[in-house]
Amino acid sequence: MTVHSTPRTGVTLRLLDKADKEIVKLDRAVLGAFYKFQHDFRRNPHAGGFDLKQLEGHDRLWSARVNREWRALMIRLSGDDWLLVAVKHRGHVHKNLERFNYGINHITGAIEYVDLQVVEESVLRRGLTPPTTPAPSPSAPSGPPAETRPDEEPLFGAYTDQQLVDLGVTQPLLPIVRKLTTDDELLGLAEYAPRHTGEVLLRLRDGVPYEEVMEQVTAPVAVAESEQNLDSDDWQAAVDRSQTVVITDDESLQSILEEGDFGRWKVFLHPTQEKLVRRRYSGPARVGGGPGTGKTIVALHRVRHLVRQLPPGHTKPVLLTTFNRNLAAELRARLLSLGGPEVLARVDIAHVDQLATRIVSEADPGNTKRRIDDAAALREWRELLVETGQTRWNAEFLSDEWNQVILGQAVSNRSDYFTARRAGRGRSVTRSERAGIWQLAERFAQRLETKGLETHRQIAERAARLEMARKTRIDQRAEAREERGGLDNLHAEAGSGAWLRYRYRHIVVDEAQDLSAAHWKMLRAMVPSDSDDIFLVGDTHQRIYDNQVTLGSLGVHIRGRSSRLTLSYRTTREILRDAIRVLDGADYDDLDGDADTLAGYRSVLHGTEPSLHGAPSWDKEMDLVVEQLRAWHDVPRESTAICVPTNEMVTQLADRLARAGITPSEITQDGPRGDQGVHIGTMYRFKGLEYRCLIIAGASEGLVPRASVDAWEQTDPTRHRRELHRARSLLFVAATRARDALAITWHGEPSRFLAPLLTKG
Numbered sequence: 001m002t003v004h005s006t007p008r009t010g011v012t013l014r015l016l017d018k019a020d021k022e023i024v025k026l027d028r029a030v031l032g033a034f035y036k037f038q039h040d041f042r043r044n045p046h047a048g049g050f051d052l053k054q055l056e057g058h059d060r061l062w063s064a065r066v067n068r069e070w071r072a073l074m075i076r077l078s079g080d081d082w083l084l085v086a087v088k089h090r091g092h093v094h095k096n097l098e099r100f101n102y103g104i105n106h107i108t109g110a111i112e113y114v115d116l117q118v119v120e121e122s123v124l125r126r127g128l129t130p131p132t133t134p135a136p137s138p139s140a141p142s143g144p145p146a147e148t149r150p151d152e153e154p155l156f157g158a159y160t161d162q163q164l165v166d167l168g169v170t171q172p173l174l175p176i177v178r179k180l181t182t183d184d185e186l187l188g189l190a191e192y193a194p195r196h197t198g199e200v201l202l203r204l205r206d207g208v209p210y211e212e213v214m215e216q217v218t219a220p221v222a223v224a225e226s227e228q229n230l231d232s233d234d235w236q237a238a239v240d241r242s243q244t245v246v247i248t249d250d251e252s253l254q255s256i257l258e259e260g261d262f263g264r265w266k267v268f269l270h271p272t273q274e275k276l277v278r279r280r281y282s283g284p285a286r287v288g289g290g291p292g293t294g295k296t297i298v299a300l301h302r303v304r305h306l307v308r309q310l311p312p313g314h315t316k317p318v319l320l321t322t323f324n325r326n327l328a329a330e331l332r333a334r335l336l337s338l339g340g341p342e343v344l345a346r347v348d349i350a351h352v353d354q355l356a357t358r359i360v361s362e363a364d365p366g367n368t369k370r371r372i373d374d375a376a377a378l379r380e381w382r383e384l385l386v387e388t389g390q391t392r393w394n395a396e397f398l399s400d401e402w403n404q405v406i407l408g409q410a411v412s413n414r415s416d417y418f419t420a421r422r423a424g425r426g427r428s429v430t431r432s433e434r435a436g437i438w439q440l441a442e443r444f445a446q447r448l449e450t451k452g453l454e455t456h457r458q459i460a461e462r463a464a465r466l467e468m469a470r471k472t473r474i475d476q477r478a479e480a481r482e483e484r485g486g487l488d489n490l491h492a493e494a495g496s497g498a499w500l501r502y503r504y505r506h507i508v509v510d511e512a513q514d515l516s517a518a519h520w521k522m523l524r525a526m527v528p529s530d531s532d533d534i535f536l537v538g539d540t541h542q543r544i545y546d547n548q549v550t551l552g553s554l555g556v557h558i559r560g561r562s563s564r565l566t567l568s569y570r571t572t573r574e575i576l577r578d579a580i581r582v583l584d585g586a587d588y589d590d591l592d593g594d595a596d597t598l599a600g601y602r603s604v605l606h607g608t609e610p611s612l613h614g615a616p617s618w619d620k621e622m623d624l625v626v627e628q629l630r631a632w633h634d635v636p637r638e639s640t641a642i643c644v645p646t647n648e649m650v651t652q653l654a655d656r657l658a659r660a661g662i663t664p665s666e667i668t669q670d671g672p673r674g675d676q677g678v679h680i681g682t683m684y685r686f687k688g689l690e691y692r693c694l695i696i697a698g699a700s701e702g703l704v705p706r707a708s709v710d711a712w713e714q715t716d717p718t719r720h721r722r723e724l725h726r727a728r729s730l731l732f733v734a735a736t737r738a739r740d741a742l743a744i745t746w747h748g749e750p751s752r753f754l755a756p757l758l759t760k761g
C-alpha cells in the first residue's frame with residue numbers, strides 16, 4: 001500500500017490495483033466525468049448527486065453516480081474510507097449481483113475484488129484467439145504457443161480446490177479455474193483475476209512443483225503466523241496488505257491513469273517490494289534478484305521512504321549512488337517523478353566515481369590530473385612494457401594485479417604487497433616474483449604521475465583512504481566527547497559546514513554488483529554504523545566489471561539482512577527462459593562470499609519466442625538486422641535497440657541503417673546521442689536500460705566472448721574462467737533488456753553461449 005496523507009475532509013478514496021486497468025479503457029467523455037466524480041466525491045460523498053447506494057445483498061459494496069450512464073463501484077472500508085474497485089455502465093450494475101465478489105483472502109490477508117462475468121468473458125475471448133504464428137511484431141502479442149489440447153483436459157486437474165486455496169487462489173474463481181483447458185484461457189483469467197491468483201496459476205502451469213510455488217510465491221506474501229487467525233472483518237488492517245493507492249488530488253490520479261503501465265511502478269508495489277521498502281534494518285541490507293524484478297524501483301521507493309522519516313531541514317543526508325553517470329541521471333529523473341522536488345531536495349545523487357573525485361578534490365583542490373579509464377590504463381601498461389623491454393608479465397596481468405590486488409586492497413608499500421591476499425586471482429606468484437611486480441607497479445605509478453594522469457581506480461582508492469581517515473577522526477572525537485559527557489549529535493547533515501561529521505545518514509546503492517572494494521570502503525566511511533545505514537540493490541548475475549568483493553570484509557555486514565526479488569516486471573517468460581539458458585548453470589556469489597541463485601525467478605508477462613538467426617558474413621547479418629527492424633516498423637524507433645560486441649560494429653551498423661532509411665542513435669557514455677531513432681551501442685552500454693524490442697547482433701564465436709579470452713586457457717585457467725563468466729554475464733544483461741521481443745543474430749559460428757538456446761527442444 002502506498003501511504004499518503006488523508007485529505008482534510010476526513011474522506012479517503014482509494015483505488016484498488018487493476019481497477020485502473022479498466023478505467024483507462026473508458027472513452028474520453030466518461031473518463032472526464034470520472035475525474036470530476038472523484039474530485040467531488042473526496043469533498044463530500046454524501047452530496048445528493050451521487051445517489052450513493054448499497055448494492056442489494058452486499059453489505060460493503062456501494063454504487064455512486066459518475067454521470068447519467070456510468071456508476072462507480074466502491075467497497076466501504078469504514079466510515080468515509082472508500083475503496084474504488086470498478087467503473088461500470090449502469091445497465092451492468094444491478095444485474096446478476098452475485099457476480100460481484102469481494103473479500104479478504106485468508107492466505108494473503110489482502111482485499112480482493114472480482115467481477116466473475118468480466119473474468120469469464122476475458123477467458124472466453126482469449127480462448128478464441130487463433131493459434132499464433134511466430135510473427136515478428138511484438139505489438140500483437142500472441143502468448144505462448146497456444147497449446148490447445150485436443151482432449152480438453154483441465155489445466156489444474158491435478159490439484160484439489162483446497163490445495164489451490166491454500167496457495168492463495170481466490171476462492172470464488174475456482175469454478176472458472178476448473179474449466180481452463182488452454183494457456184490462452186489462463187492468460188485471459190490472469191488479466192482480471194487478483195494479481196496473486198494469476199502469479200500462482202501461471203507458476204503451476206509452468207510446471208513448478210506445488211511446494212515450490214508455496215515457498216516462492218505464496219509464503220513471501222502470506223500473513224505472518226501471529227496474524228494467522230486473521231479477523232476476516234478487519235478491512236482497515238486488510239487494506240494495509242493490499243495493493244491500493246490513496247487518491248490525494250487530481251494530479252495523482254492523472255499520473256496513475258495517464259502514464260498507464262509506465263506509471264504503475266510509482267503506485268502499485270508488489271507486497272514483497274513494499275515490505276523491503278518499509279522495513280527497519282538494524283544495519284546494512286541487500287536486495288538481490290534477477291533482471292527486471294524492480295530492484296531499482298525498490299531503491300527509489302526506499303529513498304523516498306527514508307526522506308519522509310527525516311526531521312525537517314534543508315540538507316541532503318541521503319545519498320543515492322550507482323555505477324556510472326548515465327545511470328545516475330536516470331535515477332534523478334525517476335526520483336523526481338516519484339517524489340517530486342521536495343524529496344529530491346534532500347537527496348544527493350552522484351555516481352561512485354563522481355563521489356570519489358569530489359573527495360579527492362576536496363583534499364587536494366589544486367589537482368589538475370586527467371582521469372583515465374581501465375582501457376586507457378591498459379594501454380599505458382603496454383607502453384611501459386615495451387619501453388622497459390619486460391616480457392615476463394603481460395600487460396593484462398599487471399593491470400589486473402594493480403587494479404584488484406594493489407589498489408583493490410589499498411596496498412601502499414612493498415612489504416604489505418608481500419602478504420597481500422590474492423585469492424581467486426589465478427596463478428600464484430612467488431616472493432621474488434612479487435618483488436618484480438611491485439617494482440613495475442611503482443614505475444607505472446610514476447609514469448602516470450609524470451604524464452599528469454590518474455586512473456578512476458586510483459582516485460577511488462585515495463578517496464577510500466581519505467574517508468577512512470576522516471571516519472577515524474570523527475569516531476575519536478566522539479569518544480573524547482563521550483568521555484567528557486557531551487551529548488552532541490553525531491549524525492551529520494551534509495553541507496552543514498561542520499567538517500568533522502559523517503557526510504550522510506543513509507546511503508542507497510543501485511547496481512551494487514559492479515562497485516569495487518575501494519568504493520565500498522569509501523561509502524562505509526561516509527555513514528555512521530547505525531540502523532538503516534546502507535541499503536544496496538544488485539544482481540551478481542549481471543556483474544560485468546571484474547569487481548568481486550566480500551562485503552563483510554569491507555565492513556558492510558549484510559548477513560541476516562539479505563533478501564531477493566523474483567518476479568520480473570520487464571521481461572516476458574519466453575525471453576527470460578532463454579536468458580537463463582545463456583547462464584547455463586554457472587556459479588554466482590551473493591556479494592558476501594556465499595552463493596546466489598535465480599531460483600524462483602519468474603514473469604507473468606508473455607510474448608513471442610526470441611528469434612535466432614545466423615548469416616554467412618557480417619555484411620549479410622546487417623541485412624538481417626535491417627529486415628528485423630522493418631518488421632518492427634510499428635514500434636517507436638526509440639523503443640528499439642541493437643547491441644553489438646565492438647565499437648567498430650556500432651559505427652558500421654549505424655551507417656548501414658542510415659543507408660536503409662532508418663535513423664540510428666548511438667549510445668554514448670552519457671546515454672543515447674539523440675532522442676529519436678534506433679539505439680545502437682556496445683553491450684556495456686546497456687546496463688540498467690530497457691527497450692520494447694532488442695536485437696543482439698554479432699553474437700558470434702570469436703566476438704562473444706572475444707577470441708583473445710581463450711589465450712588464458714593454458715596460461716591462467718582461473719582468469720580464463722573469470723573472463724568467460726564476465727562475457728556470459730554481459731550477454732545475459734543484454735538479453736534481459738528486452739521487454740517484448742528479442743532477436744539474436746550472428747555470422748559464421750554462433751557464440752558458444754547460445755548453444756543451450758540452439759539445442760532446446
Ligand SMILES: Nc1ncnc2c1ncn2[C@@H]1O[C@H](COP(=O)(O)OP(=O)(O)OP(=O)(O)O)[C@@H](O)[C@H]1O
Pocket residue numbers: 262264265266268269270273289290291292293294295296297298539542568569570687688689690736
Ligand atoms: N511494482 C511494479 N509495478 C509495475 N512495474 C514495475 C514494478 N516494479 C518494477 N516495475 C517495472 O519493471 C521494470 C524493471 O524494473 P527495475 O529497473 O527496477 O528492475 P531491476 O531489478 O533494477 O532491473 P535490472 O537488474 O535489469 O537493472 C521497470 O520498467 C519498472 O518500471
